[in-house]
Amino acid sequence: MSYRPRKALIIGAGIAGPVAAILLRRAGIESAIYEAWPYSKGIGGGLQIAPNGMHVMDEIGVANELIGRGSVAEAFDFYSQGGQRLGSINRDMARRFGQPAVNISRATLNEILIDKAWCACVSLYFEKRLIKIEDRGDQPIIAYFSDGTTAEGDFLIGADGVHSVVRRQVVPDGPQPFDTGLIGFGGFVPHAVLDGRSIGRHVETTFGQSGFFGYGYCSPDPNDGVMWWSTQPAHGMDAAMFRALDQATLKQHLRGFHRGWHEPIPDIIEAAENIVVTDTLDVATLPAWSRKRSLLIGDAAHATSPHAGQGASLALEDAMRLARLMQEGQELGATFQAFEAERRPRTEKIVAMARRNGNSKREFSATGAWIRNQMLKWLLPLGSKSMEFMYAYDARAV
Numbered sequence: 001m002s003y004r005p006r007k008a009l010i011i012g013a014g015i016a017g018p019v020a021a022i023l024l025r026r027a028g029i030e031s032a033i034y035e036a037w038p039y040s041k042g043i044g045g046g047l048q049i050a051p052n053g054m055h056v057m058d059e060i061g062v063a064n065e066l067i068g069r070g071s072v073a074e075a076f077d078f079y080s081q082g083g084q085r086l087g088s089i090n091r092d093m094a095r096r097f098g099q100p101a102v103n104i105s106r107a108t109l110n111e112i113l114i115d116k117a118w119c120a121c122v123s124l125y126f127e128k129r130l131i132k133i134e135d136r137g138d139q140p141i142i143a144y145f146s147d148g149t150t151a152e153g154d155f156l157i158g159a160d161g162v163h164s165v166v167r168r169q170v171v172p173d174g175p176q177p178f179d180t181g182l183i184g185f186g187g188f189v190p191h192a193v194l195d196g197r198s199i200g201r202h203v204e205t206t207f208g209q210s211g212f213f214g215y216g217y218c219s220p221d222p223n224d225g226v227m228w229w230s231t232q233p234a235h236g237m238d239a240a241m242f243r244a245l246d247q248a249t250l251k252q253h254l255r256g257f258h259r260g261w262h263e264p265i266p267d268i269i270e271a272a273e274n275i276v277v278t279d280t281l282d283v284a285t286l287p288a289w290s291r292k293r294s295l296l297i298g299d300a301a302h303a304t305s306p307h308a309g310q311g312a313s314l315a316l317e318d319a320m321r322l323a324r325l326m327q328e329g330q331e332l333g334a335t336f337q338a339f340e341a342e343r344r345p346r347t348e349k350i351v352a353m354a355r356r357n358g359n360s361k362r363e364f365s366a367t368g369a370w371i372r373n374q375m376l377k378w379l380l381p382l383g384s385k386s387m388e389f390m391y392a393y394d395a396r397a398v
Helices: 017-026 051-059 065-071 093-097 105-117 165-169 239-243 249-257 267-273 311-327 332-358 366-386 389-391
Strands: 006-010 030-034 048-051 071-073 075-078 085-089 100-106 122-127 130-133 141-145 150-151 155-158 178-189 203-205 214-216 226-233 273-282 294-296
Touching: 006 017, 006 141, 006 150, 017 105, 017 273, 017 311, 030 150, 048 051, 048 105, 048 226, 048 311, 051 065, 051 093, 051 100, 051 122, 051 311, 051 389, 065 100, 065 105, 065 239, 071 214, 075 366, 085 366, 093 311, 093 389, 100 105, 105 122, 130 165, 141 155, 165 294, 178 239, 178 332, 214 267, 226 249, 239 273, 249 273, 273 332, 311 332, 366 389
Parallel strands: 006 030, 006 155, 030 122, 075 203, 155 294
Antiparallel strands: 048 100, 071 100, 075 085, 130 141, 141 150, 178 226, 178 273, 203 214, 214 226
């Protein structure tokens, strides 16, 4: 392309898509976002935006809103199944990295980002499921949707997550998402469930002989301001099979799996409603992130399992770095190559770290779990040091 692109078609209105649109708008590039699902304010579980992601949120002017509607996480504390404290990491992050880590519900985060995109005059279209991309030389790139409509632009960004349709267009014979053998359960409970347990702004997490459990404040709302999650080996049932069960059966399963775990885990399970069940997926390294005038960002490019808490923050970094590179005015193909060359080493290092972390949540013998716990007491301080590169990164200053 020999001219400066003026319009981006963005597929996906999750995290990377709206932020990329807002930042591209500042670079003088119009954006239109197309989301496959209907607009909804009540979906998903909780997540954390790490300091590196919060720098991007600060850049688009919503960091304080996230802090106000979410909950700052001042440390991660680790326990054994019986309640023995194993260690703590990620303390004092705001002072060390310039921004705090913030727990927030996905629904609230999505609402904030969609509202900010609308305020930035970004066009958003929901219930637009991409089926095909047509990219013919000097003609506009065309996106075809399942409802028979089309959209034209100068280039296309695939920000459509781990199940990316754009990925299949960019890398037709590339790797598909695979199940890691772990299933995630999660949801929200009232503040009152933690009354009498002074966790403050700490996230408390527990390694069991089999599986993992975590909880922490994610909102000042007393009715559902505590997020919780349970990670378990699949044991012959995938997430779809669990999602087919009613809530009472899901709760009974959680009671059985976490029977004997320390307080307040049993109380959280008893109070849980609207339990969400998710696959824990991964995608092998892609051979390329772009093809002609289409580029992948976020989980579409480098899907990561949740065990490093960086999926959302990496997507935010991608949006920022792409917009900054677009401002340099290079030919589009050169911009895409520069983006991939810059982002690939960092994202692949973090994806690999998340895979390793996931191994500690699988099934152990009683002796194996005891050995793991003793090792964690020694390794957590070292692990905390090794993760500083993730949090210290500021996409604005690269």
